[in-house]
Amino acid sequence: MPIADLLAALADGSVTVVDLTQPLSETTPVLILPEPFANTPHLSRERLSKYDDAGPAWAWDVLTFGEHTGTHLDAPIHWITGQGGEDVASIAPARLVGPLRVVDKTAETAADPGYLLTAQDLQDHEAEHGPIEPGTWVVFRTGWGSRASDEAAFLNAGEQGPVTPGPDVEASRWLAEHPNIVGFGVETVGIDAGAAGGFDPGFPVHNFLLGAGRYGLTQLANADRLPATGALIVVAPLKLVDGTGSPARVLAFVPST
Ligand code: 23J
Ligand code: MN
DSSP: OHHHHHHHHHHHTSEEEEEOBOOOSTTOOOOOOOTTSOOOOOOEEEEEEEEETTEEEEEEEEEEOOSSOSSEEEOGGGSGGGTTSOOGGGSOGGGGEEEEEEEEOHHHHHHOTTOEEOHHHHHHHHHHHOOOOTTEEEEEEOSGGGGTTOHHHHHOEETTEEOOOEEOHHHHHHHHHOTTEEEEEESSSSSSOTTGGGSSSSSHHIIIIIHTTOEEEOSBOOGGGOOSSSEEEEEEEOOOTTOSEEEEEEEEEEEOO
16 A cells, blocks of 8 residues: 555654745745846735724735746746647646656855756766656756845846856756656756856757746755655646646655665
8 A cells, every 4th residue: 555655654754745845925036037028026915804894804815926936837838839738727737746856966056156957967867866767857956945035146146147057958958858857846046047048049948848848847945855866746836727837835755764
């Protein structure tokens, strides 16, 4: 009984649940694109009532936020290359649960905040930890999540634009062409590097990965608590009809031994 085994492991602490989700609030950092592109707002909320005349026994709010806010999923239709593909609501639930692989480039990113993940890095990961299994989500661990409560440090934009880590063009193609990779997750504001608008093609992870019907996952928390292999990820976006993306609750089941 595999579910009973998992429940027993959760009960005795040999498997723990790690929350990969950043808190979602008015101060959650959002992407800033250069002119002339439209930008997404920060989350805001308007009170309907709070135990007052408008609702004597209840409190509730109305939210305003972009689909791509905070820890969120990118659906294939987010990008022009995936425009015939799935919206958020169409993603089969079995694709949202799977094996998790973590490629750790924390040291490289500490030395170079614009570190570009290479196809060689990904091949090295498979050589060291074994072939990536069907249905896998790959997380690019950089330590960037430690900046998530400081929007300026998190976006890290200067005169030359944002400096944040991400895959190079060849790594982007590698991820999208790997037969067993369903999704690619990062700790930064987007699945592409800060400099990726100037790559050829621009924003290659979005271009190739979403174009290949796979999913992106951004602004992850607690990536430092994940093993390179052996964990299970659960990605839970809103079932938003025609949604190009959605804030998501992301959990990992991690063996503690
Ligand atoms: C639109 C254009 C560029 C980027 C993005 C959106 C995202 O980061 C996103 O959330 O998909 S880089
Ligand atoms: Mn997005």
